[in-house]
Amino acid sequence: MTSPAEENGAAIIARFLANHGVARVYGLCGGHIMPIWMALDAVGIRIVDVRDERAAVHMAQAEAELTGRLGVALVTAGPGLTNAITGITNAHVSRAPVLVLSGAPPRPQENRGALQDLDHVQLVRPVTRYARTVREPALVPQELAEAFARAMGEGGDPGPSYLDFPTDTLRAQVPAPIVLSELMQPRVIARSVPHPDSVSRAVELLFSARRPLVISGRGARGAGPQLVALLDRLGCPYLDTGESRGLVPDDHPSVAAAMRGQAMGEADLIVTIGRRLDFQLAYGSPAIFGEARFLRIADAPSELRDNRPGTAILADPAETLAAILAAAGNRTPDLDGAWAEAMREGHRARSLKLQAALRGAPDGTDGRMHPNRLVAAIRDAVAAMPEARPILVTDGGDFLSFARVGLSAETMLDPGPFGCIGVGVPYGIAAALAAPDRTVVVATGDGAFGFNAIEIDTAVRHAAPVLIIVANNAAWQIEVHDQTVTHGRVVGTRLQEADHAAMARAFGMHAERVARAEDLPGALARALAHRPALLDVLVTADAVSSDAKSGLAWVPDLQPLETWDRAERAWREG
Incomplete structure (x- = not known):
């Protein structure tokens, strides 16, 4: 895209994003950002207008997670930013x-009580890599480049x-000579390679263990083939984690997810x-x-030195794993084969x-189906459409516990x-827009669904082909269980038995309410054929999640899980 003789600040922002391959920006309009809003539309960047700014940032994050590219959200001043x-x-x-x-308000109105005047940067600096108010129009390209890099x-x-x-900075004209092409164009950054001495130490550790x-975790996402080669x-x-589900196929012989505690x-x-x-x-205790x-391998410092630094290699994981395999040559690992086989067999048996337990889970005393x-x-519906390369989004508190154990897909977000x-x-809306050739399914509890339920309007307006499945037990069920067992009474953790399908239909979405397990296959088939769609599935509150x-x-006090906490206390006491 060529640069005109002179552009205003908003046009420079739009051109920068277009140059960097941004196809969609998620946002909610407002006067302070209207110049950017219109400039994005002018260069052909799609604006996905949402109903709440928090959802806009969640959508930008989902796009970043799925594509590996920058996700962008645009929110207005004051409450727009605080919502985000x-x-x-x-x-x-x-x-x-x-x-x-x-x-932000125009510069002549700063600190005078202007509409939505707030020092946004002070609020977000602790939770961002870079945060600035750009007051000088000439610095817009430079600040964009720095923010992108960070x-x-x-x-x-x-x-x-x-x-x-x-x-007024967005409306101000910027002389063309100031808009340097090296600031406006994408840069190619070479991947970091490990030092040979670090590789040698890693080989010794791995092949003598x-x-x-x-x-694996988030930082391994670009190293799937190399990771599989190392496991082979x-x-x-x-063990995978929620950050890297799908990186190694479920049927790979090294997968031992069901033996997590024993293997650790x-x-x-x-x-x-x-x-x-x-x-x-x-915490690596x-x-x-x-x-x-x-042995810790990562290209992000926080993935190396927290709690147990061990032997650390700060380099690109894919490059590092490839270097380790090359340096190992024909060396044979000193693996305890009986132990590894026990982990494999234990995983298979438990899986x-x-x-069997999922399909045979009994109904509750209220007559409703078990979440399993x-x-x-x-699980059956996802397994039946491998050609659609399903993207599965799981959400919730109590229901997430069931879904995390029982569901799997090539790509998962939580x-x-x-x-x-x-x-x-x-997440589901953004995934459906970013990957329209794949089938996106959201499995969520009813409490979690309520946070951003209004975004079903966004899904309909933008024709995002997502299927949303709500497990409806009318409660914050983990807290209900804790209050019942620990305190003997339930306070403020029950929800009304809302008809979420009726709400979805009011926004023009295909929606059904399902009360019987035997009706699920048909309802799922219809919903998948008429996306965007929502299924409101009534599940029992009797089920107690892991x-x-x-x-x-x-x-x-010491560990997140009770069993770990007891072990931590015993270890500390010697």
Whole structure:
């Protein structure tokens, strides 16, 4: 795209985004950002207008997660920005490359009580990689380039960047000589390669370990083939996480997800690839991992040095794994084959038992189906359409516990390490728009659905072919269980038995309410054929999820799970 002799600030923003391949911007309009809004439309960037700014940032994050490219959200000043902060923070904790753009009152009105006058940067700086108010029109290209680089993780962790612009800055003309092409065009950044000494140390650790365990995370997403090659070579067990589901096929012989606790406790080497040792991995505590050594591979610093730094390699994971395999030559791993086989067989047996349990789960005393019956039906529907390469979005508190265990797909998205429930609907909409040739299914609890339920209007208006399935038990069920067991009474955690299908139909969406498990296959088939669609599925509140039993609800002092907490206390006491 050629540059005219002179452009205003808003036009420069639009051209920068177009040059960097941005096809969609998610946002909610407002006067302070209207110059950007109209400039985006002028260059052919699609605006997906939403009903709440939080959803806009969630959608931008989902697009970034699926494509590996920058996701962009545009929110107006004041409450527009404050509404967006939950989405920004979720992207921050998830290390997702998102650029959030906003506006501000014109410079002559600053600090005089103008409409929506607020120091946005002070609010978002702790949860962004870069945050600036751009007051000088000539600096618009430079600040855009810097914000883009920081969001994509050049020199550090990827994550959200934030820029806002006084409205008069957006309208001001910028002389063409200032708009340098090197600032406006995409740059090619070479992937970092590991030092040979680091590779040699890694080879020694991996091939001398008797019981190595590989765990992947977000940072491994670009290293799928190399990861599979490493597992093929070592023959060791492998655990995925919500950050990297689908990276290794479910039927790969190294997959040992159902043996997670035992594998973590018995391994003598833990290999993390682009994965933080956060609450989901017991912070790497010796109380859980015993005397195991740690080998950590990542190109993001936060995925190397948290809790248990071990032997660390700061380099591109794909390059590092390829270098390790090359350096190993014909060396044979010293694997405890009996242990690895026990992990494999244990995983297979438990997986088969789970599948049977899903389909045979009994109804509750209220006559409603068990959530596992719904999970089984979704599982069957997804498995029946491999050519559609389904994208599965799971969301919720209690229902997520059932879905996380029972559902699988080539690509999965969930609330992530921030535990930001409510992402399901906006993630699903963005996924359906970003990957229209794939089938997108959202499986969410009714509590989580309520956060962004209004975005079904967005799905209809933008013809986003998403299927939303709501597991409706009219409660925040993890909290209900905790209150019942711990406190003997239930306070403020029941919901009314709302008809979510009726609401969806009011917005023009195909929707059905399903009360019987035997009706699910037909309802799913109809919904898949008439997307966007919603199924409101009545499930029993009697079912107790694994997360409800584990301690997540009552928050133990030292570890997130009660069993881990007891082990941590015993270890600390010697």
